Amino acid sequence: LEKMKKNADLTWRSICRIGEEDPRRVLHSLKVGLSLTLVSLLSLLEPLFKGIGQNAIWAVMTVVLVLEFTAGATLRKGLNRVLGTLLAGALAFLIESIAQETGQVFRSIFIATTVFVIGAASTYMRYFPYIRKNYDYGVLIFLLTFNLITVSSYHVHNYVLKIACNRFYTIAIGCGICLLMSLLIFPNWSGQDLHNSTVSKLEGLATSIEACVNEYFSDEVVVHVAKGESLEDPIYKGYKSVLDSKSTDETLALHASWEPCHSKHCNRFPWQQYVKLGDVLRHFGYTVVALHGCLQTEIQTPRSVRALFRDPCIRVAGEVSKALTELASSIRKHQQCAPQILSDHLHKALQDLDTALKFQPRDLSGVSLSSVKTESTEWKLKRSSEQVKEAERKVLRPTLSKIAITSLEFSEALPFAAFASLLVEAVARLDLVIEEVEELGR
Amino acid sequence: LEKMKKNADLTWRSICRIGEEDPRRVLHSLKVGLSLTLVSLLSLLEPLFKGIGQNAIWAVMTVVLVLEFTAGATLRKGLNRVLGTLLAGALAFLIESIAQETGQVFRSIFIATTVFVIGAASTYMRYFPYIRKNYDYGVLIFLLTFNLITVSSYHVHNYVLKIACNRFYTIAIGCGICLLMSLLIFPNWSGQDLHNSTVSKLEGLATSIEACVNEYFSDEVVVHVAKGESLEDPIYKGYKSVLDSKSTDETLALHASWEPCHSKHCNRFPWQQYVKLGDVLRHFGYTVVALHGCLQTEIQTPRSVRALFRDPCIRVAGEVSKALTELASSIRKHQQCAPQILSDHLHKALQDLDTALKFQPRDLSGVSLSSVKTESTEWKLKRSSEQVKEAERKVLRPTLSKIAITSLEFSEALPFAAFASLLVEAVARLDLVIEEVEELGR
Numbered sequence: 027l028e029k030m031k032k033n034a035d036l037t038w039r040s041i042c043r044i045g046e047e048d049p050r051r052v053l054h055s056l057k058v059g060l061s062l063t064l065v066s067l068l069s070l071l072e073p074l075f076k077g078i079g080q081n082a083i084w085a086v087m088t089v090v091l092v093l094e095f096t097a098g099a100t101l102r103k104g105l106n107r108v109l110g111t112l113l114a115g116a117l118a119f120l121i122e123s124i125a126q127e128t129g130q131v132f133r134s135i136f137i138a139t140t141v142f143v144i145g146a147a148s149t150y151m152r153y154f155p156y157i158r159k160n161y162d163y164g165v166l167i168f169l170l171t172f173n174l175i176t177v178s179s180y181h182v183h184n185y186v187l188k189i190a191c192n193r194f195y196t197i198a199i200g201c202g203i204c205l206l207m208s209l210l211i212f213p214n215w216s217g218q219d220l221h222n223s224t225v226s227k228l229e230g231l232a233t234s235i236e237a238c239v240n241e242y243f244s245d246e247v248v249v250h251v252a253k254g255e256s257l258e259d260p261i262y263k264g265y266k267s268v269l270d271s272k273s274t275d276e277t278l279a280l281h282a283s284w285e286p287c288h289s290k291h292c293n294r295f296p297w298q299q300y301v302k303l304g305d306v307l308r309h310f311g312y313t314v315v316a317l318h319g320c321l322q323t324e325i326q327t328p329r330s331v332r333a334l335f336r337d338p339c340i341r342v343a344g345e346v347s348k349a350l351t352e353l354a355s356s357i358r359k360h361q362q363c364a365p366q367i368l369s370d371h372l373h374k375a376l377q378d379l380d381t382a383l384k385f386q387p388r389d390l391s392g393v394s395l396s397s398v399k400t401e402s403t404e405w406k407l408k409r410s411s412e413q414v415k416e417a418e419r420k421v422l423r424p425t426l427s428k429i430a431i432t433s434l435e436f437s438e439a440l441p442f443a444a445f446a447s448l449l450v451e452a453v454a455r456l457d458l459v460i461e462e463v464e465e466l467g468r
Numbered sequence: 469l470e471k472m473k474k475n476a477d478l479t480w481r482s483i484c485r486i487g488e489e490d491p492r493r494v495l496h497s498l499k500v501g502l503s504l505t506l507v508s509l510l511s512l513l514e515p516l517f518k519g520i521g522q523n524a525i526w527a528v529m530t531v532v533l534v535l536e537f538t539a540g541a542t543l544r545k546g547l548n549r550v551l552g553t554l555l556a557g558a559l560a561f562l563i564e565s566i567a568q569e570t571g572q573v574f575r576s577i578f579i580a581t582t583v584f585v586i587g588a589a590s591t592y593m594r595y596f597p598y599i600r601k602n603y604d605y606g607v608l609i610f611l612l613t614f615n616l617i618t619v620s621s622y623h624v625h626n627y628v629l630k631i632a633c634n635r636f637y638t639i640a641i642g643c644g645i646c647l648l649m650s651l652l653i654f655p656n657w658s659g660q661d662l663h664n665s666t667v668s669k670l671e672g673l674a675t676s677i678e679a680c681v682n683e684y685f686s687d688e689v690v691v692h693v694a695k696g697e698s699l700e701d702p703i704y705k706g707y708k709s710v711l712d713s714k715s716t717d718e719t720l721a722l723h724a725s726w727e728p729c730h731s732k733h734c735n736r737f738p739w740q741q742y743v744k745l746g747d748v749l750r751h752f753g754y755t756v757v758a759l760h761g762c763l764q765t766e767i768q769t770p771r772s773v774r775a776l777f778r779d780p781c782i783r784v785a786g787e788v789s790k791a792l793t794e795l796a797s798s799i800r801k802h803q804q805c806a807p808q809i810l811s812d813h814l815h816k817a818l819q820d821l822d823t824a825l826k827f828q829p830r831d832l833s834g835v836s837l838s839s840v841k842t843e844s845t846e847w848k849l850k851r852s853s854e855q856v857k858e859a860e861r862k863v864l865r866p867t868l869s870k871i872a873i874t875s876l877e878f879s880e881a882l883p884f885a886a887f888a889s890l891l892v893e894a895v896a897r898l899d900l901v902i903e904e905v906e907e908l909g910r
Binding site for chain 2: 040041044045054055056058059060061063066067068069070071080082083087090134137138139141142143144145147149150153154166169170173174176177178181270272273308312313315316319320383440441443447448450451
């Protein structure tokens with residue numbers, strides 16, 4: 027009993043968490059329940075049933091299959107459904123009127139052949155990228171409706187048109203309820219989702235790049251390999267959502283393009299531009315991943331050498347992060363961004379990094395590294411003891427990486443050069459991001 | 469007429485191209501056509517119709533909605549459909565038998581309330597990650613069937629069980645045809661697709677990294693920015709499919725896990741391991757993206773300096789590429805890979821790179837760069853003339869990158885250090901790849 031109570035408690039908590047993550051989910055569930063109740067009234071209320079009869083099931087089916095989370099997705103599915111049904115009804119009527127002229131046996135063969143051809147052709151059509159993107163559901167519904175009408179009307183002569191009409195009316199009622207629910211009652215807009223996710227991606231990257239550089243120059247030795255890619259790592263958390271956002275972005279943009287104008291900003295924001303910005307952000311993200319990789323490599327520049335460049339690097343990262351945050355807030359407020367202010371500070375920070383690199387060239391060449399050797403070796407010992415622990419946890423650490431470690435004593439300055447270079451690369455990428463955000467603001 | 473002929477020709481060519489890209493598409497279309505014809509025989513053949521009647525439409529519906537491209541997807545949808553239908557039928561029967569005990573008005577209210585509660589609850593359930601991943605379609609079908617039975621049985625007293633049974637029989641027939649078509653007649657396996665895509669991803673990365681390093685040290689100045697991310701760029705083409713493979717991989721692995729054992733290798737290959745390998749490959753891909761970024765940055769190390777490290781770098785890249793190709797072929801042949809052979813050559817190449825870096829440290833520090841200044845400036849002029857051309861094509865090149873170019877004359881050695889460091893990073897990542905492939909081979 028104790029265990030059951032505990033289980034029920036756990037279940038209840040996970041139910042609550044789903045709702046807390048996004049309260050619109052609760053609202054959407056209630057909306058679906060309400061729509062289904064409304065549509066089942068078609069059958070439950072005696073006067074309505076007299077008019078519609080068993081065709082009410084088509085309205086039910088429409089509501090279950092068409093009502094989606096966002097308005098754009100619902101509109102897209104609804105229009106696809108109506109178009110598919112209309113075309114299928116028309117084609118079925120045509121086929122039936124041709125078949126009616128002939129004898130019983132020929133009629134069966136003719137219908138079977140048509141079913142085969144239409145089935146194969148429309149399945150093949152779904153592989154066209156354009157149709158797949160926009161009308162996949164419509165083609166499916168076309169195929170479904172065509173077959174249902176053909177099969178169910180075979181034994182009901184001279185009746186096809188009436189079946190098609192009745193079904194169409196009830197489907198239209200179902201679509202009407204779906205549109206009402208998704209467009210008028212607490213609507214969720216795909217466009218809004220896309221907008222918000224773009225803003226949060228920019229902010230995530232800003233956090234990520236700043237945390238990354240801070241960690242690189244921090245004095246505590248953090249066991250990076252152990253943390254790996256856990257969600258607690260703020261750096262990973264920041265860029266994670268950016269990396270795999272391609273398909274989500276594209277779906278949201280597709281749905282958003284079906285949505286009517288619902289706020290004063292909608293005309294000014296072409297959704298395809300958000301997808302483009304997403305592409306550029308993803309590439310910015312790859313640079314951040316590479317920067318993050320610098321924290322995790324086997325060979326590391328000694329901390330004393332790094333400390334020489336600490337100040338300018340942190341400032342560059344801070345400026346990049348600030349720029350990203352400002353871009354995010356300008357998108358959030360639907361304002362034109364003003365990147366000119368940023369470039370001055372960024373330029374100054376870059377120049378300082380430049381100066382720092384210029385005046386410490388000896389430390390960056392392998393020859394003069396001997397002075398910091400002791401510190402480096404000591405640090406390496408620390409590191410290797412960590413690695414033993416790490417090896418105990420992991421089953422088998424391959425031999426290759428050990429070779430890499432031992433053979434690369436010379437190039438301890440190399441990783442820092444890579445780090446600095448990637449930071450400059452990030453600035454160059456920031457450029458492209460600003461360009462796309464400006465395009466978006468136009 | 470001429471124009472129409474041209475259009476028809478174009479359409480025909482694009483129809484052929486879709487089929488040529490993957491001939492299984494044609495086969496699948498024919499299979500769908502055949503299944504639909506078979507299922508419509510239930511209605512077209514008089515003796516069969518006598519037994520089944522109008523319930524044949526449920527078999528048609530099942531075939532249209534369940535038959536998918538791969539066996540795993542079909543099995544998953546079919547089982548979901550059967551489970552959903554069974555549960556919905558049972559629940560509808562229970563509700564109906566409770567409602568039957570009461571008066572007419574109370575019965576309507578009771579049913580409407582149930583429809584609301586079940587609708588809201590099952591929509592909410594679809595947000596649970598576990599259910600969303602495995603049983604999303606099943607919940608949808610449950611909701612659909614429950615509502616259809618409830619609505620259509622309201623006016624048909626004492627009849628629910630019969631409706632549910634008949635419907636279940638025909639759905640079972642539909643599922644049977646789907647299973648026959650997808651498992652026995654030219655089956656497409658998701659597992660096979662996943663296997664092949666993993667192999668081609670490994671090969672793509674191998675091509676990519678080799679092409680990248682070769683291009684870095686090649687003497688021709690290629691206009692990289694102009695090529696950008698076009699598909700003709702062999703480097704981009706190689707890693708492109710890796711980067712956004714997460715969702716495809718996961719779907720394929722999910723479907724593959726539903727597939728029965730169909731070859732002698734299937735038990736030895738847990739599909740989740742392919743997903744893990746995909747993760748590691750994606751991270752390897754990010755390093756390749758960063759390497760590719762080195763070819764495209766604004767600041768470049770002079771070619772004369774690069775040439776000093778040409779040989780070891782190209783050898784390291786060649787070894788990495790060779791290792792990836794061998795891993796790909798060992799996966800393709802379902803063999804245990806033998807990475808020990810590789811590490812020797814790779815180690816030698818790494819050591820040579822090491823030596824090269826050790827004996828040319830002056831060229832890598834900013835101080836001694838004056839000797840190569842002339843060459844560098846000349847090359848820069850070349851580059852800036854390209855950039856003018858580039859600027860003419862693009863509408864507006866932002867100001868920031870120009871600042872970056874002018875201010876970063878000092879650090880021309882930096883990009884090469886980044887390049888070398890990323891190459892070493894790639895070797896370290898290769899390590900993880902080998903580890904996962906070994907795990908897969910076990």
